Amino acid sequence: MSDSLMGKGLRSLMRNLRKVSRGRLSQDTRSRAGNTEKPRSEATKVRSPLSKPPRPNTEKPRSEATKRRGINEQPPPSQVTSSSHLIGDLKSDLNLFRALLGHSRDAAFREIRLGSKGQLPAALVYLEDMASKPVQIQTILRPLLLESRMIPLGNEIAGKDAVDVIQDAILPAGDVKRMDDVNLIVLSVLAGDTALLIHGSAQALVVNTRGWNMRQVSEPDNELVIRGPREGFTENLRNNVALIRSRLKSPDLEVRYRRLGFITHTDVAVVFINGIADPEIVDEVMNRIDVIQIDGVLEGSYLEEFIEDNPYSPFPQIEHTERPDKVVASLLEGRIAIMTDGTPFAMVVPTVFGQYLQSGDDYYQRYHVATFIRLLRLLSMFVSLILPGAYLAIVTTHPEMVPTTLLVSIAAQREGVPFPAIIEALLMEGTIEILRESGLRMPGRIGQAISVVGAIVLGQAAVSAGLVSPAMVMIVSLTGLASFAIPSFAIAIPLRLLRFGLMVVGSIFGIFGIMAIFMVVVAHLASLRSFGVPYMEPIFPFRAADLKDFILRAPWWAMTERPRSTHPIKLTRRTEEVRKVPSGNQQRRTTATSGKRGATKQ
């Protein structure tokens, strides 16, 4: 056996594998990522998508493993390099898989014999850690080995016929696919499927046996509601799509899958309602996703930075949520959800600024209350943005604006403080930020305790140490409190950054500086777009009809129309949806996760 030959064949296979996974991406020349070359060169170095920690000596264990499994006859190198299809000869096919997966300890190659006398050799290829054993036994091994004894496999039924019979009559699994491309089979196996190779057939049966451990559906911690569903997404994409489908039982719900990441092969689902969502926006979403070039996608935020309209803006332009009900509500508004496997966060586009001030609760509580609370949130957004800046501006440059009694009181408090007000404010704000960040990192209960106690004790101590004035402690804590009233963490962060800017400018230029910054920010917000939709709609451009669900929350019986900002095809919410006949020529890619095609023959 020659290592060089082996390596050569492998490398070409790996290259083919990458091509498949990249699919049309590599053909697309529009590159948002910018560097098309880099991932490729990196990818060649990586041995296998599933190899866990990179081992320093990559060659040796592999050759050892292949030796141990007794691969003496090398398949002709020309065959391997030219074609990545199965040949039909079980031994050589198996060797192909051994070469690709054999270096992973968890790869299993189970050879079995079918038929009444065991005339038909077959093999199962799967990953022990990824495939569910009970499912495997139930849906593959048991029927094949025990229950199909009476079927004369091998003798009368062989080759392609045997595959037909096994797929149609023997395997009691729902999701059985027929594949002949080694690369695709390997990808499926890597995702937890089991491949059944049958001697004499150039096609393998890939059975869905995915069954690794998953977090249970639980209530999302970051988006709590008082009234409303308590389910949140998990890290499993299929589970998440199911959570949406269970709430939206419509044939018009369309899920398009893409696979991103040259190495991670992460599934991404684009979910929308056919007949409501604007097809142009859907196309735009698909186009933007298709040109992403990246080796790994671990969270939706990886995509977010690729597909957002203004990548330099500190403001988030894509909303994300953990709540299926929120996603469904967005879909009904004509928005499009982008869900990534491996993360419980779904992204919703197009996004307008107002969404960040809304919470699921608004729609489950009485509308008067919801309107009041939205006003309160708007107020707290302003408070958290400008309060420290405005305080500094007024106290340091416009003391005449403060009522005399209050000013005298502030001055009295400041008398013992050695620093200028701006230093005092930065000190206090910095402390709060550190507290917030450390509270975030600290484990559960300790974190909470530290945050609250820390804030009180530190504030008190800072006052008694004469470092800050009590008024400043109050201002800073009020600001911190207000920033937590904003339902979205995503929008609170840029506001936090801006707050520091406003503090510095406010203390130097006063109200004038604050207004100047404010104008720049408002102009910037007005210039932003999310998938072509102006960010500040319905305020700018002004759309009176959309105001019913911006600060106000109109009662449901009055909200007869979807928001115009998302350009829904069907504006009214009142009449029953007219089913659209599926056009059929929509481009869909069969992916390993696409469950809806089921056991279709190719």
Place this chain on the structure above:
Amino acid sequence: MMRRLGHIFHIFIVLCLYLLVLPGCWSRREVDQLSFVGTVGLDVPDETFQGNEIGENPNMGGNHRRQTFRYTAEIMKPRVLGGGGGMLGGGRGGISELPYVVISVTGQSLWEAERNLAAVTPRTPFFGQASQIIMSRGFARRGVYPAVDYFLRKRDFRGTAWVSVTDDEAQKVLKSAATLEQTTSEEMDGLMEGAKNTGLGYAATLKDFALALTSEGRDPICARISVVSPARPQEAVGAESSGPQTFTTAQAAQMRSGAYRLNGAAVFRKDKLVGFLNPIETRGALRINGKLVREVMTLRHENSPGEQHEVSVEISHSQTRLKPEIKDGKPRVVVQVIEEGVLGETSSPHLDVFSPKVTTELNREFKKKITQEIEAAIRKARYLKADVFGFGETIRRAFPKEWRNLKRNWREEFAHIPVEIEVTATIRRAGHVLRPVPAK
């Protein structure tokens, strides 16, 4: 994208440049380094005095240089006033410590005098909170133009400050202790705010005062403050006006005997004080200028011959219109006053205020009293030849052509033009009691 970013960056730079140039008040001030001036008192220093006043230039042979203004400032002490942060060790010095200091300095100009404050106070004076300007009679007689000019030009001074004239030295008012409020300025604010409810003084802000001074056909009027029992500064601090005088703790506590009160109005011709209005005349002036909100008047009513009652009426609504007219080239002003009152007190159980007869008579008496007050005010103003009611201004507005002839000699004209007073006065309500409370 990079080009757009560069563009934005340029705009940002330009905006920053604007920021450097545009703001008028970009100098940052820390509140704990400011001394908040609450009240400013303006005096003419004793002319006989020659001495080492602050602000005097020693090189100029000191003694011969006349100091034109004495500038007294009431500066608040935040530590005592605001209570401090509680943690500032022993901040409160007990009752004896006054929450403010009164500092007097002199200078050849007000601006110079104010600067001389810096020699006595460690902190920069801040006038944004100053709410009182008190001028002495002597200062006001000499002409207040320099003061008005100085205050209007001042960056941090506000037009909402109250202006008043005192019979005595302004310094003495400042040194008199407040009764209820903590500082003189707060106390005076309260008096001025209350003036429109009592009709005992004519409260005018710096803005009112300056407008009256600058507009054609109107003369300024402001409140008059009287020191009831004079303070005793001599006992407290050695020789009078020997340099800057600061009164603290024990000294100021000694001076608490001093008190001041609102006492009518001070009338100016142009920028010079010419006389005072007594409380009755002040009410008339307030009425004509439409500033009266509430006032209690005591009416005399003769129920049957020889049987007199006294009835108190509070004004609940007052409305004034000045109607200028010109007949045959002669100007004439009609003062139309509509007032409504609430009966609040009667001195007799036999007076049925709801009988039509009594009502008519009371209304007539009410009207008569109002007319009398207005007449008194006009009489006095004519005597002083100061058009504090702005009759000239209304004529100027209505008849700008004729005004051109009138304005040259307006103050003389004002003393003679016919003024007609039309009063409509009604008593609307009589409080919670309908019938008189029977007395056995």
